[in-house]
Amino acid sequence: MKKLLALACAAFMALPAAAQTLAITGGTVVIGDGSEPIPGGTVVVRNGRVVAAGSNVSIPAGAQTVDATGQWVTPGIVGGFTRLGLVEVSAVSETNDVSAAESEFSAGLDVVPAINPLAASIAVNRAGGITRAVVAPGTSGAIFGGQGAIIDLGADMDAIMRPRAFQFVELGERGAARAGGSRSASFATFRNALDQAQLYARNPAGYGGRSADSLLNRVDAAALVPVVQGTVPLIVHVEQARDILNVIALREDYPRLRLILVGVSEGWTVASQLAAANVPVIASALNDLPAEFEQLAATQSNIGRMRAAGVQVAIGMIDDRDAHQIRYSTQYAGNLVALGRVPGATGLSWGEAFAAISSWPAEIMGLGNEIGSLRPGRRADVVIWDGDPLELSSNVDVVLIDGVQQPLTSRQTRLRDRYLSIDERELPQAYEW
Amino acid sequence: MMKPAFLLAAVLALFGCATTGSQSASNSTAAQERDTVSAFDPDPFPSTYRPYPGRPTVIQGATIYDGEGGRIDNGMVYFADGRIQAVAQTLEVPAGATVVDGTGLWVTPGIIDIHSHLGNYPTPSVAAHQDGNEITGNNTANVWTEHSVWPQDPGFSRALANGGVTTLNILPGSANLFGGRSVTLRNVPARTMQAMKFPDAPYGLKMACGENPKRVYGGRNQTPGSRMANIAVARQAWIDAQRYQRQWENYRENGGTPPARNLRHETLAGVMAGEILVHNHCYRADEMAIMMDMAEEFGYSISTFQHAVEAYKIPDLLRENGVCSAMWADWWGFKMEAYDTVNENIPMVHNGGACAIVHSDDENQIQRLNQEAAKALADGRRAGIDISDAEAWQWLSINPARALGIDDQTGSLVNGKRADLVLWNGDPFSVYTRPQMVWIDGALLYDMNNPELRPISDFELGQPSEGSVR
Numbered sequence A: 001m002k003k004l005l006a007l008a009c010a011a012f013m014a015l016p017a018a019a020q021t022l023a024i025t026g027g028t029v030v031i032g033d034g035s036e037p038i039p040g041g042t043v044v045v046r047n048g049r050v051v052a053a054g055s056n057v058s059i060p061a062g063a064q065t066v067d068a069t070g071q072w073v074t075p076g077i078v079g080g081f082t083r084l085g086l087v088e089v090s091a092v093s094e095t096n097d098v099s100a101a102e103s104e105f106s107a108g109l110d111v112v113p114a115i116n117p118l119a120a121s122i123a124v125n126r127a128g129g130i131t132r133a134v135v136a137p138g139t140s141g142a143i144f145g146g147q148g149a150i151i152d153l154g155a156d157m158d159a160i161m162r163p164r165a166f167q168f169v170e171l172g173e174r175g176a177a178r179a180g181g182s183r184s185a186s187f188a189t190f191r192n193a194l195d196q197a198q199l200y201a202r203n204p205a206g207y208g209g210r211s212a213d214s215l216l217n218r219v220d221a222a223a224l225v226p227v228v229q230g231t232v233p234l235i236v237h238v239e240q241a242r243d244i245l246n247v248i249a250l251r252e253d254y255p256r257l258r259l260i261l262v263g264v265s266e267g268w269t270v271a272s273q274l275a276a277a278n279v280p281v282i283a284s285a286l287n288d289l290p291a292e293f294e295q296l297a298a299t300q301s302n303i304g305r306m307r308a309a310g311v312q313v314a315i316g317m318i319d320d321r322d323a324h325q326i327r328y329s330t331q332y333a334g335n336l337v338a339l340g341r342v343p344g345a346t347g348l349s350w351g352e353a354f355a356a357i358s359s360w361p362a363e364i365m366g367l368g369n370e371i372g373s374l375r376p377g378r379r380a381d382v383v384i385w386d387g388d389p390l391e392l393s394s395n396v397d398v399v400l401i402d403g404v405q406q407p408l409t410s411r412q413t414r415l416r417d418r419y420l421s422i423d424e425r426e427l428p429q430a431y432e433w
Numbered sequence B: 001m002m003k004p005a006f007l008l009a010a011v012l013a014l015f016g017c018a019t020t021g022s023q024s025a026s027n028s029t030a031a032q033e034r035d036t037v038s039a040f041d042p043d044p045f046p047s048t049y050r051p052y053p054g055r056p057t058v059i060q061g062a063t064i065y066d067g068e069g070g071r072i073d074n075g076m077v078y079f080a081d082g083r084i085q086a087v088a089q090t091l092e093v094p095a096g097a098t099v100v101d102g103t104g105l106w107v108t109p110g111i112i113d114i115h116s117h118l119g120n121y122p123t124p125s126v127a128a129h130q131d132g133n134e135i136t137g138n139n140t141a142n143v144w145t146e147h148s149v150w151p152q153d154p155g156f157s158r159a160l161a162n163g164g165v166t167t168l169n170i171l172p173g174s175a176n177l178f179g180g181r182s183v184t185l186r187n188v189p190a191r192t193m194q195a196m197k198f199p200d201a202p203y204g205l206k207m208a209c210g211e212n213p214k215r216v217y218g219g220r221n222q223t224p225g226s227r228m229a230n231i232a233v234a235r236q237a238w239i240d241a242q243r244y245q246r247q248w249e250n251y252r253e254n255g256g257t258p259p260a261r262n263l264r265h266e267t268l269a270g271v272m273a274g275e276i277l278v279h280n281h282c283y284r285a286d287e288m289a290i291m292m293d294m295a296e297e298f299g300y301s302i303s304t305f306q307h308a309v310e311a312y313k314i315p316d317l318l319r320e321n322g323v324c325s326a327m328w329a330d331w332w333g334f335k336m337e338a339y340d341t342v343n344e345n346i347p348m349v350h351n352g353g354a355c356a357i358v359h360s361d362d363e364n365q366i367q368r369l370n371q372e373a374a375k376a377l378a379d380g381r382r383a384g385i386d387i388s389d390a391e392a393w394q395w396l397s398i399n400p401a402r403a404l405g406i407d408d409q410t411g412s413l414v415n416g417k418r419a420d421l422v423l424w425n426g427d428p429f430s431v432y433t434r435p436q437m438v439w440i441d442g443a444l445l446y447d448m449n450n451p452e453l454r455p456i457s458d459f460e461l462g463q464p465s466e467g468s469v470r
Helices: A002-011 A120-126 A173-179 A183-202 A218-228 A241-253 A267-277 A302-308 A328-341 A350-355 A359-364 A411-419 B003-015 B022-038 B155-161 B211-218 B227-254 B263-272 B285-298 B315-321 B345-351 B365-382 B389-395 B398-403 B464-469
Strands: A022-029 A038-046 A049-054 A064-067 A072-075 A077-082 A130-135 A144-152 A160-170 A234-238 A259-263 A281-284 A313-316 A382-385 A396-401 B057-065 B071-080 B083-088 B098-101 B106-109 B111-116 B165-170 B178-186 B204-208 B277-281 B302-306 B324-327 B356-358 B421-424 B435-440 B443-447
Touching: A022 A382, A077 A328, A077 A359, A120 A130, A120 A411, A130 A160, A144 A218, A160 A173, A160 A218, A173 A183, A183 A218, A183 A241, A234 A241, A241 A259, A241 A267, A267 A281, A267 A302, A281 A302, A281 A359, A302 A313, A302 A328, A313 A328, A313 A359, A328 A350, A328 B365, B057 B389, B057 B421, B111 B302, B111 B365, B111 B398, B155 B165, B155 B365, B155 B435, B155 B443, B165 B365, B165 B398, B165 B435, B178 B263, B204 B263, B211 B227, B227 B263, B227 B285, B277 B285, B285 B302, B285 B315, B315 B345, B324 B345, B324 B398, B345 B356, B345 B365, B345 B389, B356 B365, B356 B389, B356 B398, B365 B389, B389 B398
Parallel strands: A022 A064, A022 A072, A077 A130, A077 A313, A160 A234, A234 A259, A259 A281, A281 A313, B057 B098, B057 B106, B111 B165, B204 B277, B277 B302, B302 B324, B324 B356
Antiparallel strands: A022 A038, A038 A049, A072 A382, A130 A144, A144 A160, A382 A396, B057 B071, B071 B083, B106 B421, B165 B178, B178 B204, B421 B435, B435 B443
């Protein structure tokens, strides 16, 4: 027990306040931009931002230094597509704010008030090196889920980095089910909603949308205006090749749509079209089963093949324990590296695999200048690991978010500590905290 | 009791293969012996599995984990006739043996997943494929999940090629207090379930405690609607099965009219007789303790707690009762009884002297059980629990083999056991490693470097997925 506490304290390095200049030296530095790791590099951080990172970085006078020799220093992991902070216990409906089956609203819903910065999942995933996440609502009664946000995983109540960062819509099998039973219905619903939003934009005061049988109410119409005008991205969940092409074709009628696709299990079969249309993709990394008929061509080579074809691509967690296990991101990225050694398969290089969980999702969300890499000027989301961050044997030693050191404890680590030894004791476990 | 022998002959005629024979012959003799005392066929769906032909093979230069905690660096394994012949630092290569250069590679026993729904919840996961739960009554000990298994599930080949899984236990679902019988399968492509069935593996009984049964039946205003009714209904079932058991004992001793058969009671009686192994879905420590007391009350044993998320709270009780815990490395938060997960659960159970097993219950994680073990191992070490890699491999092979009653056949690289092996293209606890070759009973059924040695199920043939797996 005592031994463990000492160990935990050692991992919590005493770092200076965020405003001061900090130099992390000697570690293997990962920039996160797709380049390969830099041994013996330095990362300089000041005022919550990255000043410099790499080899031959000079340490500013007066900087406090942390020796990271033998460790790895990387940007924080960006959860490419998650439901983080929306759920405490999935099956306890009161704690699950992913979707709103009985709401009057759909596109107008906003995840901001639903995100709980103190959710146990935030602490657990922070300890896994996750510092930012794309948080999307789910759908239940309609094809539109609502407006998602970009969050940080800092141990404070200020989680929202960018509210209403995108709109989320289902247009595959699930969208068909939501719209009434077919893709014909989901695409009709989608086109109608965007047309109504344009009507609303031209004359908000004159827009109806108040009656219960209205095709799109005012709240939902207002939320879709920036989508149809292209100022807010539209994240579309599709898996199948035909759906991917159908979604790309929507831009013929709605040319300003800023499309981002998620899921995309069959993306590799239409990779050239995705690349030509310049539509970015946040894909599931390892799905290789025909889990549904819309995923018959699923393969672990999907991301690698899309990347090779020139598609802008990142790793997301859609339908994959998206509320609780964003920490799988590093394992998934590592598996894509492993694929490179399997004949016939297509993976990613190490640098690309890390970028797929750091700068690439950030860039797809339009935040590449802010987060996801250790390039100068980015927010100082920095993780120090005790080994290769994609390797299963590695653990997180230090997490900085905006230059602020974060606690790595959670109710899971507290439970572990309580039960590490269960010898006879003077008082029950409940007194050990 | 001609049927098994007849079936075997028919299968042999069909394939025109030579037979080793001994296994199958002893099967039918045993069945005949049971037949005379039980007045019915206890094995009406017998295994027709036969090992595929293999070549005498030596793997040399590899790091070997024997599955029982042993490790040999730069060692050699020799297998022939479907069995492990020798494992040592150095061996003389027998004449004619195929030599596989394992320099820089690792050899382990094949992985055994003690909790899988491949076949009974196959992909595609359409409603027509939902065959894992008979949600029509709180006690369905009469159903045998082998009758749900679809051998064409594409998940089997993914578990083989990506996961090195050579044996799996298919469990019926946890909606009911008694979910039915499980079946242990060899992970070989086959046309029928019987052709995958592990010869002579004991049956298991799936039991469940906690949220699932009370949610399913309570939601219908039926019993059990609470944890207390979970236990009450289960105890009554044991009491009824005891009466049935006595009726048969009386018949065997004194003759007369045989009692009417009851498939529910039959399974439970088989458990009390020690012939059927209990796989008890149970998350919480307090509930596991209650289940162990109930087992004590009715004189049966629990083989494993499946999903034992809170096993780390009671390793002493588990050790004393000799119950294994089959666990995920880190799943949590999906239901209330899965809220108290710790990443160190598996190493903490192992460290407490109890039997620890890594299980999947998932068609994706079954492809990476070695990685799940590796994560748990790393977290355990961080917490000061030092377990070697070789020791940790027990979680993936010999411990599940014991819990399935097949450890005399597989689960470790010991002379005479079935030659179920994986050659990994690197450290099997590294994320960068994949199975390079997988043998089942000495037959090479997957070779990373040979695209023709990758099975494609009937379902995938002619589909877009056919191209995706090559």
